[in-house]
Amino acid sequence: MKKYVKDLKVKAVEFPHEWYVLLKLTDEEPLPESVPGQFVEVKVEGSPQTFLRRPISINYVDREKNELWLLIKKVGQGTHKLAELKVGDTLNVVFPLGNGFSPVQKQGEKVLLVGGGVGVAPLLDYGKYLKEQGAEPVFLLGARSQSDLLEQELFKAIAPVYVTTEDGSAGEKGFVTQHTLLNKEKFDRISVCGPKPMMVSVARYAKATNTPCEVSLENMMACGLGACLCCVEKTVKGNVCVCKEGPVFDINDLTWEI
Amino acid sequence: MADLTTKIAGLTMKNPVMTASGTFGYGLEFADFVNLEEIGGIIVKGTTLHPREGNDYPRMVETASGMLNCVGLQNKGVDYFCEHIYPEIKDIRTNMIVNVSGSSPEDYAECAAKVNALEGIPAIELNISCPNVKQGGMAFGVTTEGAATVVKAVREVYDKTLIVKLSPNVTSIADIALAVQDAGADAVSLINTLMGMVIDIEKRKPVLSIATGGMSGPAVKPVAVRCVWQVAKAVSIPVVGLGGIMNAHDAIEFFLAGASAIEIGTANFIDPTVTVKVAQGINEWLDAHGCQSVGEIVGQLNA
Ligand SMILES: Cc1cc2nc3c(=O)[nH]c(=O)nc-3n(C[C@H](O)[C@H](O)[C@H](O)COP(=O)(O)OP(=O)(O)OC[C@H]3O[C@@H](n4cnc5c(N)ncnc54)[C@H](O)[C@@H]3O)c2cc1C
Ligand SMILES: Cc1cc2nc3c(=O)[nH]c(=O)nc-3n(C[C@H](O)[C@H](O)[C@H](O)COP(=O)(O)O)c2cc1C
Ligand code: FES
Numbered sequence: 001m002k003k004y005v006k007d008l009k010v011k012a013v014e015f016p017h018e019w020y021v022l023l024k025l026t027d028e029e030p031l032p033e034s035v036p037g038q039f040v041e042v043k044v045e046g047s048p049q050t051f052l053r054r055p056i057s058i059n060y061v062d063r064e065k066n067e068l069w070l071l072i073k074k075v076g077q078g079t080h081k082l083a084e085l086k087v088g089d090t091l092n093v094v095f096p097l098g099n100g101f102s103p104v105q106k107q108g109e110k111v112l113l114v115g116g117g118v119g120v121a122p123l124l125d126y127g128k129y130l131k132e133q134g135a136e137p138v139f140l141l142g143a144r145s146q147s148d149l150l151e152q153e154l155f156k157a158i159a160p161v162y163v164t165t166e167d168g169s170a171g172e173k174g175f176v177t178q179h180t181l182l183n184k185e186k187f188d189r190i191s192v193c194g195p196k197p198m199m200v201s202v203a204r205y206a207k208a209t210n211t212p213c214e215v216s217l218e219n220m221m222a223c224g225l226g227a228c229l230c231c232v233e234k235t236v237k238g239n240v241c242v243c244k245e246g247p248v249f250d251i252n253d254l255t256w257e258i
Numbered sequence: 259m260a261d262l263t264t265k266i267a268g269l270t271m272k273n274p275v276m277t278a279s280g281t282f283g284y285g286l287e288f289a290d291f292v293n294l295e296e297i298g299g300i301i302v303k304g305t306t307l308h309p310r311e312g313n314d315y316p317r318m319v320e321t322a323s324g325m326l327n328c329v330g331l332q333n334k335g336v337d338y339f340c341e342h343i344y345p346e347i348k349d350i351r352t353n354m355i356v357n358v359s360g361s362s363p364e365d366y367a368e369c370a371a372k373v374n375a376l377e378g379i380p381a382i383e384l385n386i387s388c389p390n391v392k393q394g395g396m397a398f399g400v401t402t403e404g405a406a407t408v409v410k411a412v413r414e415v416y417d418k419t420l421i422v423k424l425s426p427n428v429t430s431i432a433d434i435a436l437a438v439q440d441a442g443a444d445a446v447s448l449i450n451t452l453m454g455m456v457i458d459i460e461k462r463k464p465v466l467s468i469a470t471g472g473m474s475g476p477a478v479k480p481v482a483v484r485c486v487w488q489v490a491k492a493v494s495i496p497v498v499g500l501g502g503i504m505n506a507h508d509a510i511e512f513f514l515a516g517a518s519a520i521e522i523g524t525a526n527f528i529d530p531t532v533t534v535k536v537a538q539g540i541n542e543w544l545d546a547h548g549c550q551s552v553g554e555i556v557g558q559l560n561a
Contacts, residue, residue, distance in 0.1 A: 003290040005530055043528065051475060052320050052527060094291075094530060222318050222325060223527040227283035229303075229329045230318035239311055239332060 003097065003225070004032050007090040011067060017148045020118065021083040022059070023070045025091060031068050034058055034096035035103075036126035037191075037216060037248050040070065041224040042082065043092040050078035053094065055221050055243070057122040057193070060154075068095075071150060073118040097224050098247050101126045101191050102214060104133040111135055112187040112211075114176050114202050116142040116194030120150050122216060123193060127158045138162070138187070140179055142198065146170035177201040187211055191248075203251040203258045213251045217242045260544035261551045262537065264298060264519050266496045267444035268419040269381050271298035271353055271519065273537045274552050275509070278500050278523030279304055279357035279383060279423075280329065281474075284347055291530035296537065299353035301383050301521065302343075306359050307369040309335035313390065314467040319456045324475025324502070325524060326454050328390040328466045331359050336369045340376060348378030357423070359385040363398075363411035371415040380418055384409065384443075387425030387450035389472045399425040399450075402437035413442035421498060424448040424489070426478075431485045432492035439493045447498035447521060448489060449482045475524040476502040483515050490516020490557055504532070506539025516557040 012024040041053035059071040113123045130137040137159045143149045146169040155161045163171025192202045193216040206213030219231040219242040226244030234255045262273035276299035285300040312332025360366035386399035398404040422438045426449040451472025456465045482501025490497045499517030504525045525532045
């Protein structure tokens with residue numbers, strides 16, 4: 001898939017919660033082809049502390065409106081600066097990068113999409129794709145509390161949504177792996193994106209129930225292009241670049257203790 | 259239009275802009291962004307006699323205007339390079355140069371000899387300055403004897419253009435450059451990364467897996483310019499300058515300090531098209547200053 005470096009235009013800036021910003025970007029030309037689970041590397045202007053680009057997942061691509069969405073959690077200087085962007089500003093983006101989630105494997109397959117925190121971001125695009133391709137996605141999303149559950153209406157428009165919150169203010173109380181759904185239903189496969197401890201516990205569940213499972217990693221990156229070998233993850237095939245061979249990996253290819 | 263053609267010993271380049279090893283993959287990773295043939299030379303990833311897995315993650319940490327890395331020369335070895343990668347890059351019409359590393363003079367020589375046999379590789383850059391591997395690497399580059407031993411061993415088996423890459427982590431880089439010149443190097447390139455360290459204060463642990471890493475990016479540029487200036491005054495072979503170059507202005511600084519050509523590393527991560535922009539920018543600067551070629555400004559500092 002061809003990669004581009006482009007100045008995209010900020011079309012909308014939304015604040016779904018005080019920790020998050022949603023940027024809707026557009027371009028005069030049709031946005032390049034991408035697959036769900038791929039990411040972009042954005043250049044942060046006006047933040048002297050932010051030297052390298054920042055990797056951000058593609059949250060959603062609206063082909064009709066020619067929009068690419070980035071859902072960003074404000075953690076450090078770079079992401080805080082991104083939250084200051086205004087409609088009409090430009091954002092320099094290198095994309096689409098990485099492998100993305102697996103394509104549909106069979107009609108009607110039941111795919112559990114598990115997301116925690118800002119890790120829900122790429123699952124919106126993936127869920128939409130799976131639905132369109134005749135699979136049956138189910139979302140299981142985790143947050144701290146009701147107020148920081150993200151894009152709920154959009155997820156619900158695609159497929160059933162199950163929720164856990166740490167304070168119990170929405171859905172079931174606890175972590176995603178404690179949701180009763182997991183004892184009731186069987187899935188053909190699972191895709192996960194979120195904090196590492198969450199992905200590890202979902203991977204354990206998957207292994208215990210013999211369910212194929214893929215996870216999306218967030219290793220620190222410099223080039224995002226497979227050129228610098230900074231972002232490696234240890235796998236059964238040795239050290240491989242998360243930015244190029246990943247960010248999505250089959251749990252059987254990783255060396256996690258699960 | 260100035261003439262950007264640049265000669266480094268036996269190497270003729272369209273322009274003085276090369277890519278720094280370890281930052282541009284094999285060139286192919288950037289083919290969607292730039293026309294590789296518009297780059298004067300592409301120095302590919304560090305290559306060793308035997309495959310290397312490199313260091314554990316984390317291998318990179320951002321710093322003020324730069325970064326540290328401790329990749330540790332991860333590569334599949336020279337035989338894999340010759341069989342699988344060389345066929346894919348040999349027809350790119352620019353100078354494809356292999357960066358060679360090793361842990362003994364014999365390793366370096368054997369690796370260089372294998373690359374010598376590849377018709378499409380007109381030069382090697384000998385890395386005697388990698389700070390991120392326990393054995394070898396920088397160990398050779400920090401003493402005049404060590405540097406001379408490796409260069410002599412390679413010179414015996416390598417008959418094309420031999421560029422030797424120097425470490426700034428030394429007391430006198432000019433002395434090392436002279437030793438390397440006497441041992442048969444055709445050119446020197448500098449600087450490799452500066453050894454550095456970052457600590458996570460909450461964990462009270464170094465951020466990088468092997469504690470230290472090599473610093474690169476604009477933060478190191480003044481050190482690099484100083485090194486180039488000192489070396490260019492000392493040696494008679496061409497000097498290739500690098501370290502923190504982000505734009506044509508930075509490149510001109512290196513030419514004035516005495517570099518005949520430059521390499522761009524970390525800047526490729528920020529702008530994958532930076533190489534061709536710098537080449538264009540050099541051209542514009544030369545035109546604006548009434549210069550016909552880069553050679554006219556090399557080492558031309560006013561007293
Ligand atoms: C493939 C990929 C996809 C990503 N997708 C998204 C996304 O869709 N939305 C989103 O908000 N974030 C995403 N991230 C994480 C995002 O890149 C980091 O949060 C961001 O780089 C932090 O930049 P900063 O300057 O704000 O923070 P910094 O000042 O660089 O760091 C602040 C804190 O954030 C932590 N941090 C920095 N980089 C990362 C990282 N890569 N992963 C985890 N923690 C990090 C640091 O350890 C530090 O504690 C993704 C990362 C990767 C590798
Ligand atoms: C991620 C990374 C990997 C590198 N790998 C190598 C290498 O394999 N061999 C080498 O000689 N130099 C290597 N270097 C050093 C660069 O080639 C260059 O000397 C240094 O980064 C300074 O230039 P810059 O500031 O333009 O990046 C590496 C640098 C980085 C950032
Ligand atoms: S970030 Fe450079 S190889 Fe992945």
